[in-house]
Amino acid sequence: MIAGLLAAVVLVGSGLVAGVLFAVALSVLPALLAMPADRYVYTHQLIGRRWDPTMPIIVLSSTLLDVVLALVVHQPAPVILFAVAAVVLLGVSVVSHFCNVPINRAVKSMDPGEIPDGWRDPRPLWRRWHLLRTLLALIGVALNAVAVVLV
Numbered sequence: 610m611i612a613g614l615l616a617a618v619v620l621v622g623s624g625l626v627a628g629v630l631f632a633v634a635l636s637v638l639p640a641l642l643a644m645p646a647d648r649y650v651y652t653h654q655l656i657g658r659r660w661d662p663t664m665p666i667i668v669l670s671s672t673l674l675d676v677v678l679a680l681v682v683h684q685p686a687p688v689i690l691f692a693v694a695a696v697v698l699l700g701v702s703v704v705s706h707f708c709n710v711p712i713n714r715a716v717k718s719m720d721p722g723e724i725p726d727g728w729r730d731p732r733p734l735w736r737r738w739h740l741l742r743t744l745l746a747l748i749g750v751a752l753n754a755v756a757v758v759l760v
Contacts, residue, residue: 612682615674616757619691622671623698623753627746629664630701634743642732649732651721657713665702672698675753682760690756697749701742708738 637656641649675695679688712731 612678612760615678615681616753616760619671619674619678619694620750620753620757622667622674623694623746623750626664626668626671626698626701627743627750630739630743630746634740638736638739642736646724646728646730647721650716650719650724653713653716654721657717665705668698668702668705671749672702675749678756678760682756684759687756687759690752690759694749694752694756697745697752700745701749704738704742704745709735709742712738 641652644652672695675691675698679691679695682688682691712735716731
């Protein structure tokens, strides 16, 4: 019974992560890419205010639940699926923490009205890292979905 409840929770958590990242990739990111630098910086600062600590908590909680499920479930296939889902969700966290967050911090520290000459636009690099973590999150929720069905 507890494994079933934890499986439902991990599916919701990993689904939230994948859904948020997918929505950003599908709609927010193209809008940010279309903006002039000053509007991009201003908008990025506004959009980024509420992500921390919510998204890291959801990602890491889902990762931890996947690890717990891999340890408590007794069927081999779901154990493997939950374990691999934990690894890819950990990948989401690593990419976020070490790649996207430093870019976010740099953009948050900028004055939108004072974009320096020769400014190196971080959006293409941020997009690449974001698409990687989105792909990892989508793989994670798919693995969890299959594991939940098999539990």
